[in-house]
Amino acid sequence: MSITSLIISIVVGIIIGGVLYLISLNALKSKRKSIIEEANKEAEVIKKNKLLEVKEKFLNKKSELEKEISQRNHKLQQAENHIKQREIQLNQRNEDIQRRKSELDAFKENLEAQKGLIERKQEELDKLHLQEREKLETISGLSADEARERLVESLKEEAKAQADSYINYIIDDAKLTANREAKKIVIQTIQRVATETAIENSVTVFHIDNDEMKGRIIGREGRNIRALEAATGVEIVVDDTPEAIVLSAFDPVRREIARLALHQLVADGRIHPARIEEVVAKVKKQIEEEIIETGKRTTIDLGIHGMHPELIRIIGKMKYRSSYGQNLLQHARETANLCAIMAAELGLNPKKAKRAGLLHDIGKVPDEETELPHAEYGMKIAEKYKEKPDICNAIGAHHDEIEMTSLIAPIVQVCDAISGARPGARREIVEAYIKRLHDLEQLAMSYPGVTKTYAIQAGRELRVIVGADKIDDKQTEQLSGEIAKKIQDEMTYPGQVKITVIRETRAVNYAR
DSSP, X not given: OOHHHHHHHHHHHHHHHHHXXXXXXXXXXXXXXXXXXXXXXXXXXXXXXXXXXXXXXHHHHHHHHHHHHHHHHHHHHHHHHHHHHHHHHHHHHHHHHHHHHHHHHHHHHHHHHHHHHHHHHHHHHHHHXXXXXXXXXXXXXXXXXXXXXXXXXXXXXXXXXXXXXXXXHHHHHHHHHHHHHHHHHHHHHHHHOOOOOOBOOSEEEEEOSOTHHHHHHHOGGGHHHHHHHHHHOOEEEOOSSTTEEEEEOSOHHHHHHHHHHHHHHHHHOOOSHHHHHHHHHHHHHHHHHHHHHHHHHHHHHHTOOSOOHHHHHHHHHGGGOEETTEEHHHHHHHHHHHHHHHHHHTTSOHHHHHHHXXXXXXXXXXXXXXXXXXXXXXXXXXXXXXXXXXXXXXXXXXXXXXXXXXXXXXXXXXXXHHHHHSTTSSSOOHHHHHHHHHHHHHHHHTSTTEEEEEEEGGGTEEEXXXXXXXXXXXXXXXXXXXXXXHHHHHOOOSSOOEEEEEEOOOOOOOOO
């Protein structure tokens, strides 16, 4: 290729490149122009939308403000109306006050006029009284002071005579009603307190699953049973009674220790002398803790505070003691409640009475042998642990072994007797109690003219219903006395029995 053709081709290429550049430049300009136009259009649309949003918000705000202004105007209108009503009411009250003031002024003037008239009348009455007094003094020959003295003396004598007769009447009435009121207080006290009856004896039956266990309890040549008896102080009777072993001892604490120890040994299965001693020692400690816990729970239940820990332990021991078949702790709790109620009825301190009632039999659970009666020994224990003198006296005097020096002492004595004498409390089982009620009813039924008999009030009252056509009113009184005498002669009973004979006439007819 020649140089000329090369140059021509280069020039042609340059021309073609310039033409293409111009063409692309024009295209870019037109494209830029179209993009700018589209952007302007979008800006106009956005501007219009924003203007519309602003206009809408403005209208909303305007409507809210107008609504708020209308509400405020309404409230202002209501307040204005209320003020106008109050103003009208105040004007009316002011008018009423002015009218009443004028009425009071008129009434005051009238009162002053009447007061002047009354004063004049009073002066006239004083003059007339003075004249009459002078006339009376002239007629009687006595001055006013002398006449007054004589009148006072006569009134004194009359009042004294009336007072003496009234005092005599009160004394006679008190003699008639004192016994009845005392019985009423005692009966109300008994009715408000009731405890469970717990009859205990000197043996406890321990049940086992099978008779093979008896041989293991006895042990080789009897060594286990001897170790158990030596450790607990309880006689263990193993006989032909099926699935049962009898624990015999007069001390309920020992019986309970033996029972619990046997229970643990049988449950564990390891029964030999060393194990027996270990278990018995553990059970003794457990029983001691239970005694203290029982004493604390008893004092908390009764609301008694500030008691010495040793006294609390003695109270807990009462749970395992009995007196004439009656559980000692139940008896002490019942006596305490009775004492509190009776002291409150008589206007005395119920807390002191309850404390004395709870402690009255602590001499029955001694830690050591003593020759003293339980009441005196209990008093010495209470004195040892700093109980108050009136409580100590009530403990020592509840069986009349020392002189009573406080009002709580007779209350404790009476409540102790009430708790011991109630049906089922001591020595008397349910069958004997029911038999006594039956005997009462049968005794009254043996008299002629008696139709029905009812023993009520736990055997303390016997109601006898007689036929009106067989016995008259006079004979009912005679029958009541005869039944009472026969009960006294033939029956044994606690307290007293009231016999009420009822005679009534009934007229019955039918409307058909």
